[in-house]
Amino acid sequence: MIQSSLFQSLIELTSDAVFIVRVQSSGKEFVMEYVNPAYLKKFGVTEESVIGKEFKDMLRSSIIDAIRLRFIECVEKGHSISFEEDFEDGTASLSELFPITDDNGLIHYVVGISKNITELKNKRDQIAASEKTLQSIINSSDNVLIYMDTDFCIKYANRKAQEHAIKMFGAPFLVGERLTKYYPESDQALAQEHKKMLEKQKSTVSHEHMITYPDGEKKWFLRRYYGVFDDNGTLSGLVIASINITERKEQEIQIQKHVDALKEIAKIQSHEIRRPVANIIGLTDLMDFQQKTIEENEQILQYLRMSAQELDQMISRIVDKTQFPDT
The missing domain is CATH 1.10.287 (Helix Hairpins)
Structure with a gap:
């Protein structure tokens, strides 16, 4: 009894919207059984307008089908699902549905928790926009830029790098493949030596080299290795910036x-x-x-x-x- 009262108090006091729906025998229809105060405040409704109501009696017709399908998915899969929702007032929520089974494994109820993630989503959108802007800047560079892990596995290659790969090898670089597989044997040893120098000196390593493309065109590049270090000063990645110095x-x-x-x-x-x-x-x-x-x-x-x-x-x-x- 004490535990039941405690859990109810927690649900009543939480700022997250909590609701419980009863699954009809068909498994396709649902009736609202319980909502906490945060739910009422979030959606601007009263208990009388939602408790004991089927979705078709309490939701707008434009969203009934989408919401019903989520609950059906939860029941049919028999495990929790999560999804994000954007609302007309500009807010956003992360909702999770949990199926509740009886001793026979039958699902009679689904518990839902909806958390306001408006601020988090805004920050995430800002980060995504910043990353997109940064990527646009990197892609507009005339230099070949490639980011790799310490095993020389490619994590990112900008547009100029991909143009170089297509012209040199007939195909773009793929994320996850080793850049050193494209190097001549002598350059593979040199790349490992540059990596050791980065780990030891923690400063930029550079050298000049000439490339002859399959069509016979020759270009000179200044290749620079930059180290990416974690908070402990350990090398966690490498950036190669190849600058076209042919004219010079x-x-x-x-x-x-x-x-x-x-x-x-x-x-x-x-x-x-x-x-x-x-x-x-x-x-x-x-x-x-x-x-x-x-x-x-x-x-x-x-x-x-x-x-x-x-x-x-x-x-x-x-x-x-x-x-x-x-x-």
């Missing part, structure tokens, strides 16, 4: 070509060009139209011509180097 890399290659060309020009000017110039100067000094025979002077002229041709070839090489070809 091509510029660096062109600059290096220019530097190499300038070095070659400096080498020609400082060393090789001196030889034919010195020869020309020396041969010019040797020429003497009064003291030397015609044959001797012609021999000197022949050497001068050869040195001049050599000098001309070197000048042409310098001119070629100053063109800085792109290939």
Whole structure:
């Protein structure tokens, strides 16, 4: 008796709407047997308007079928079910139905509890909206972004990552598969090394690499590994951000070509060009139209011509180097 009074007091005092319905013999119709004060307040009804009433006598025709089907499901399955409801006044509830069986396993009653989750739902909607916004921002990035667990199993890949996967492998990345299965063997070892560095140093690890797509296109990427750490500082996940640096890399290659060309020009000017110039100067000094025979002077002229041709070839090489070809 004391326990019964205690339970009744708890039900009367709770802010959650509690109700009990009796299951008709058909198992398809239900009669309201009990409602607590919170139920009356929540739905703005009186005991007289609901107690002893079938659903068709107490509910709006637009919602009778949906509610009846939930109770039928609870009875037929023989276990509790839960569902969320949104109401016209802007509130939301999480309701649970529990079948009550007798000693023979027959269900004669269903107990329902309806909890106001308006604030929780609003917060959940806000979080969902924030996540959607964040995902939109991530998907709009020109960088390849992939989130994985510590075993390199993919948890999320943004739109750019999926475009890269389709172009490289002919299919998108799948959540749950290991990213490292796509890596060459050398890169698999490097990925494990980067993971160890993250665990030890707890700082970003990065390296540059070139990718050749099946269609022959080549791209350079700066791949950065970021660690995701829990409150204890333990590595719980990895984020890879691959930035397309092809344009920068091509510029660096062109600059290096220019530097190499300038070095070659400096080498020609400082060393090789001196030889034919010195020869020309020396041969010019040797020429003497009064003291030397015609044959001797012609021999000197022949050497001068050869040195001049050599000098001309070197000048042409310098001119070629100053063109800085792109290939």
